[in-house]
Amino acid sequence: MKIDEKHLAQLAAVVETGSVTDAARQLGLSQPALSRTLSMLEKRLGEPLFQQGRRPLRPTTIGLQLAEHGRIIFEASRKASETVRSYRAGSVGTVRIAGVPFFMDAFISRMIGEFQVLQPDIRVDQSYGNLPELESGIASNRLDLAITPLGIVDAARGFAFTPILPGRNIVACRTGHPLLRKRRLSTQDLIDYPWIAPLPGSPLLADLHAILLSIGMSEINVRYSGGSLLSVFNYLEETDALTVLPHSVVFAHRKDRNVTVLPVEIPQPARTLGIMRLSDAPRLPAAEGLAQHIAARFDDLRQLIKRHENSIVWGMSGDRTTPT
Amino acid sequence: MKIDEKHLAQLAAVVETGSVTDAARQLGLSQPALSRTLSMLEKRLGEPLFQQGRRPLRPTTIGLQLAEHGRIIFEASRKASETVRSYRAGSVGTVRIAGVPFFMDAFISRMIGEFQVLQPDIRVDQSYGNLPELESGIASNRLDLAITPLGIVDAARGFAFTPILPGRNIVACRTGHPLLRKRRLSTQDLIDYPWIAPLPGSPLLADLHAILLSIGMSEINVRYSGGSLLSVFNYLEETDALTVLPHSVVFAHRKDRNVTVLPVEIPQPARTLGIMRLSDAPRLPAAEGLAQHIAARFDDLRQLIKRHENSIVWGMSGDRTTPT
DNA sequence: CGATCTTCATAACATAATGTTATGTTGCAG
């Protein structure tokens, strides 16, 4: 038996308010109109929706069950109205973006600021995560955009991925670090100093393990972990610690001359940073705008970052060149 | 702007099928009726819902967005129809029940079978979990019933709990176990033999830790873990291993004389096994029926289990009494 | 227990919505 969707929504309003009069007011129609709708529905159903002769209205089992579906319909209808309102306002109100922490901190937060100068009526909610949570967030519509590195394997089915920066890591240290004065670095040199561990679950942590394996180190002296990018930089400045960072992140921080690149060749991840979203999702103009802004900015930055990388003298004899 | 819920559902059908004609057929109305509805909606909206002059129909951004809400409405409406159909048929089709693994295996699966002989048109979906997942499953309407032990603290607000069996644990072993021949058991005796660890997250695991603490054992020799009840029984039969089990579970397996109770006094949990569900959920007749069946069966079994417990000679000198 | 008030149910009427068939228009495929 087919029930008109509007009637289910109206039933939900009555069950929620406990009153035909209140529900009618809430729905913007007259009390007799709603009363008759319920009566007609009960007739078609052959069952009462409310316990008869009881005030306040108390729904029967079938009344409650149908009202549950009606609540879903009511909510979807309300959201549809909101969708129309936002569409007419030229935005969908809020863009929800998340990404791997260091890139979000080093680049994306600034780009969001730039974008919002151009689009003053769009709000942006930022959060953090790694690939699994980011994919889940997008798939379940808790996120509009994700900034994530992705490996050689394509994005999972249903996701679109716009590459913005090839992955390249470096070992970072403070500018006056003793190892910068050595002509040739050995494995022992790297073991002798404390390390900062990347955040659990992050691709950088996997990179660190790969680095350790490649240079024969089975264990390093981790003295600090769990910090944000700023904390890591601050910690590096105060200690002789080492850590693995994306080169672009150090580049983004280049004006702060207290942290630099230790010129040691390390294995590089076959990964690209990019913007991930659902393939077939209805396009949200605000999210589209932010994604395009981020892609354009990285188009500009890519060459600068490349030049910055090339200015580092990697593990060669002679003078240690400070990046300009 | 308020859009009639039926129109949103109809829009979803058109977007999904890509055809006004197909959608009209699916919705049980004529093609011109649906075409006019869409036209009137576009007029009120002031935006096309489909790219104009294109075949097959290709929805615009706002068309897709609204169709997404309409899909939810369509689905809720379909479920409402299903609810009416099930209600009229005297059942809601499927009962979703989950519980702690060993009780589900030892008792509930058999009781489900008994119940379904009496109610041949009701389907039961069984799954496993411990208290946190069971509460979450019920709260989010992924489960109708849960079989779980509950402590002295009452069920969380919003849940109803029907006690069916007080908690009582024993140490289980194979019938010819060497420790059964000893007149008096020491802590060392229990240390000398391998143990099966209960499933992670299970109350039995907590019980095992409490047992270890009470008898001064800081560590036991866990040789096996992660098995189902049947695997545990099979493993016990083949080895001299020990494990902690609910006494009722051993009782349920009493016809298989290869596993028995090691008569050692252990601390008992202040817990009761029971049936948990939402307090104010609309009553599903099938779930109500299954819950009542389970409660009735345990009413019958409680005395038998008690008698079985009393037949074991606990840690006394003299002959070791084999349970009858 | 009776009176009063509020909520729900029903009637009558007017308007809007929505179903149909018929038919013209338009896009796409061969």
Added chain:
DNA sequence: CTGCAACATAACATTATGTTATGAAGATCG
């Protein structure tokens, strides 16, 4: 370029749904 199928529009009939008016019924208060 032609034919076919899908979409758009018109006309008509029926159903749905809005309103105000008013009676019935339940709950509360004195």
